[in-house]
Amino acid sequence: MKVFLMVLALPAAAGLALWAAVAATSALAVFNALVPVDRGVSLAAEGVPYGPDPRQKLDVYRPAGAGESLPVLVFSYGGSWNSGERRLYDFAGRAFAAAGFLTIVYDYRLVPSVRFPAFVEDTAAVIAWAARSAERYGGDGRGVFLAGHSAGAYNVAMAALDGRYLAAFGLDGRVIAGVAVLSGPFDFLPLDGPSTEAAFGQWPDLGETQPVNAATASAPPFLLITGDADRIVYPRNSERLAAQLTAKGAAARLLIVEGLGHADVLTAIAWPLRWRAPVLDAVTGFFHEIQASAKRS
Numbered sequence: 001m002k003v004f005l006m007v008l009a010l011p012a013a014a015g016l017a018l019w020a021a022v023a024a025t026s027a028l029a030v031f032n033a034l035v036p037v038d039r040g041v042s043l044a045a046e047g048v049p050y051g052p053d054p055r056q057k058l059d060v061y062r063p064a065g066a067g068e069s070l071p072v073l074v075f076s077y078g079g080s081w082n083s084g085e086r087r088l089y090d091f092a093g094r095a096f097a098a099a100g101f102l103t104i105v106y107d108y109r110l111v112p113s114v115r116f117p118a119f120v121e122d123t124a125a126v127i128a129w130a131a132r133s134a135e136r137y138g139g140d141g142r143g144v145f146l147a148g149h150s151a152g153a154y155n156v157a158m159a160a161l162d163g164r165y166l167a168a169f170g171l172d173g174r175v176i177a178g179v180a181v182l183s184g185p186f187d188f189l190p191l192d193g194p195s196t197e198a199a200f201g202q203w204p205d206l207g208e209t210q211p212v213n214a215a216t217a218s219a220p221p222f223l224l225i226t227g228d229a230d231r232i233v234y235p236r237n238s239e240r241l242a243a244q245l246t247a248k249g250a251a252a253r254l255l256i257v258e259g260l261g262h263a264d265v266l267t268a269i270a271w272p273l274r275w276r277a278p279v280l281d282a283v284t285g286f287f288h289e290i291q292a293s294a295k296r297s
Helices: 016-021 027-036 086-098 118-137 151-161 163-167 194-200 235-247 262-267 279-296
Strands: 004-008 043-050 057-063 069-078 102-106 139-150 176-180 222-227 252-257
Touching: 004 069, 004 176, 027 086, 027 139, 043 086, 057 086, 057 151, 069 086, 069 151, 086 102, 086 151, 102 118, 118 139, 118 151, 118 163, 118 222, 118 235, 139 151, 151 163, 151 176, 176 279, 222 235, 222 279, 235 252
Parallel strands: 004 252, 069 102, 069 139, 139 176, 176 222, 222 252
Antiparallel strands: 043 057, 057 102
């Protein structure tokens, strides 16, 4: 099976100071507070525990007035595995919900309180929660879609590719309908920075921490989106995982967006910034395509 590669060219960007600013967590808080968000979305549940740790909580967004059996999407944010709060990603939860998905945004345990694989285990726990509890909010948990940015892209990729994490909750990979990963680190050995050293350095076999090494023919369909101007997580990470998935016989689609950096790929999801790149349309369109194919089969 071949990799589908798309390269999007964008016009010269305006307001570059904004795009640089949102890369910082503090700026992201301001961004989330001030940016106009999608309407027609309700926060169906807030601070729902999915585990005993204070960090193991999630929020649920749904299209206002929608019926039952909504497709379910779990979103995992980034932050080098050492920072992040789900409330800062309200804009993303509302964006996906406005596109018709029952959307779950969750917090996970962070370095230095934990190390690998705790944040992947938390991701698997949320997937299990979604599969078993989404129905009470109008979702269809029989096939869960996953999306993530940066470290969050790593989290969902590992949970989808390494079957041990879902197996710990009595599930197998068939519960995952599709995966969309934005600007993710998937092939980053040798460890070359303080954040990756802190998160993974203690693991005895570092090869086990790399998504590229967990790719199999049974992997769910993947959409990998990256910006060619990303100098935090280089596009080669997405290119290598896409190549490895297709080499194994799995379905992978690679989208490289010209002119976008690391944070840009995420903030392009926000309602007023969608002119920068069709990231939201690419993700939701990919998931809807999978849905349509499943209904035909």
